[in-house]
Amino acid sequence: MTDYRQTVKAVEFLSDHEEEIIARVVERQCSASQNSPWNTPASRQRCLEDNRFHFHYLTASVSAARPQIFADYCGWVKVVLSRRGIAEAHLKNNLEQLRSALLKAAPETVADVIVGHLDLAIERLSMYPNEPQPIPAGKARSQLLADYLQRILAFDSEGAIHLLQSRASDARSVIDLYLEVLQPAQREIGRLWQINSISVAVEHYATSVAERALQILSCAVAADKSRGLRVLFLCPEGEHHCVGMHMVSSLSRLEGWDPYVIGPNTPLNSAVDFVTQVQPAVIGISITTFMALSSTRQLIAKLKQALPGLPILVGGYAANMGEEVWRSLGADAYAPDGLSALAIMDKLVAEQRGATRTDSVR
Numbered sequence: 001m002t003d004y005r006q007t008v009k010a011v012e013f014l015s016d017h018e019e020e021i022i023a024r025v026v027e028r029q030c031s032a033s034q035n036s037p038w039n040t041p042a043s044r045q046r047c048l049e050d051n052r053f054h055f056h057y058l059t060a061s062v063s064a065a066r067p068q069i070f071a072d073y074c075g076w077v078k079v080v081l082s083r084r085g086i087a088e089a090h091l092k093n094n095l096e097q098l099r100s101a102l103l104k105a106a107p108e109t110v111a112d113v114i115v116g117h118l119d120l121a122i123e124r125l126s127m128y129p130n131e132p133q134p135i136p137a138g139k140a141r142s143q144l145l146a147d148y149l150q151r152i153l154a155f156d157s158e159g160a161i162h163l164l165q166s167r168a169s170d171a172r173s174v175i176d177l178y179l180e181v182l183q184p185a186q187r188e189i190g191r192l193w194q195i196n197s198i199s200v201a202v203e204h205y206a207t208s209v210a211e212r213a214l215q216i217l218s219c220a221v222a223a224d225k226s227r228g229l230r231v232l233f234l235c236p237e238g239e240h241h242c243v244g245m246h247m248v249s250s251l252s253r254l255e256g257w258d259p260y261v262i263g264p265n266t267p268l269n270s271a272v273d274f275v276t277q278v279q280p281a282v283i284g285i286s287i288t289t290f291m292a293l294s295s296t297r298q299l300i301a302k303l304k305q306a307l308p309g310l311p312i313l314v315g316g317y318a319a320n321m322g323e324e325v326w327r328s329l330g331a332d333a334y335a336p337d338g339l340s341a342l343a344i345m346d347k348l349v350a351e352q353r354g355a356t357r358t359d360s361v362r
């Protein structure tokens with residue numbers, strides 16, 4: 001296990017030397033291919049952008065002391081690049097250049113920490129699949145998922161939404177549509193973009209249809225009880241993924257909660273002000289991208305300071321990385337999906353009430 005102080009120093013080094021190291025790597029990459037098509041201003045710009053991404057994921061991986069984060073990212077980006085004409089060998093060479101630039105520039109103890117993350121990614125790169133498998137639905141819903149996706153890809157948003165609406169009869173069916181159709185559909189859309197089968201615009205289109213479907217389904221059935229409890233959802237600064245958060249919020253409404261959603265990419269101080277005004281019983285933070293790990297940490301620390309004792313639940317792709325990761329953010333609890341989030345919210349409120357009773361007895 002890496003010493004915490006070494007991790008902090010490594011992260012500081014990476015943020016202080018980001019531009020200088022990236023420039024060095026890009027220079028090496030592009031001058032190594034002087035007579036090739038890679039040496040045009042446009043390809044140099046692409047190389048720069050790609051290296052910024054690699055660097056941000058490397059920093060996130062180091063800050064969480066989880067080399068697997070960077071290795072998984074490289075496994076994903078290998079497919080993205082190879083489907084756009086850039087071979088795995090080129091990415092491997094890029095990672096090796098980054099490794100040698102860091103070894104040259106960083107003090108030994110810091111370099112040791114960072115290079116471990118690069119070594120794992122380089123070693124495992126060829127083990128990640130070249131062709132990620134399609135995302136499956138629950139068996140009972142696989143035809144519905146296929147029909148929904150087919151309508152999305154035919155740009156038939158009304159048809160796609162109507163298909164879901166026609167199956168929404170009660171709270172259980174809505175939960176099913178969320179978790180068995182909308183969620184895997186969005187993941188499949190991500191896979192289709194990754195393998196270059198659809199454009200960014202089609203992915204945006206699919207996401208906006210999913211958001212509309214969520215809004216419509218959310219009002220299609222009424223909650224059969226009211227708990228009189230507020231729950232507030234938000235994403236930290238730098239986090240733009242919000243479909244999952246809207247889904248959990250909508251599920252909580254069906255379960256009788258009174259949900260408030262701030263939204264994606266929320267500035268730290270205004271988030272804290274808003275939460276203080278709303279005074280929810282539970283806060284739910286959605287975190288998908290690893291690049292938002294440190295803003296999540298800051299947000300949770302500020303919320304804990306402003307509202308001590310208020311339980312904070314986290315969820316989303318990045319929180320799924322394991323207990324060590326979500327605990328290191330300072331959260332009280334984690335849930336892998338919308339349904340388990342509801343059970344955990346109940347537990348958090350019960351624990352909080354128990355704690356309040358104990359406090360008042362003392």
Ligand code: B12
Binds near residue numbers: 189313334
């Ligand atoms: C749509 C999408 C986008 C959209 C998001 C728009 C929007 N309004 O949300 C846009 C275009 C903005 C986007 C941008 C990027 N994206 Co994107 N995106 C996706 C995609 C295709 C679908 C996400 C989605 O809608 N999922 C459906 C929901 C329902 O699932 P969910 O979020 O997991 O939510 C469930 C649980 O996680 C949980 N949950 C979620 N939140 C919460 C909160 C609480 C409190 C609890 C308890 C539970 C909980 O419950 C939910 C319901 O069960 C995924 C693909 C994928 N495999 O997920 C990639 C994906 C998330 N994106 C990815 C990446 C890399 C990016 C970019 C870096 C790409 C780029 N090159 O620019 C940027 C980063 C932007 C940023 N800074 O945030 C990666 C993330 C990898 C990582 N962890 O870092 C993914 C996984 C793609 C991949 N690798 O295959 N993206």
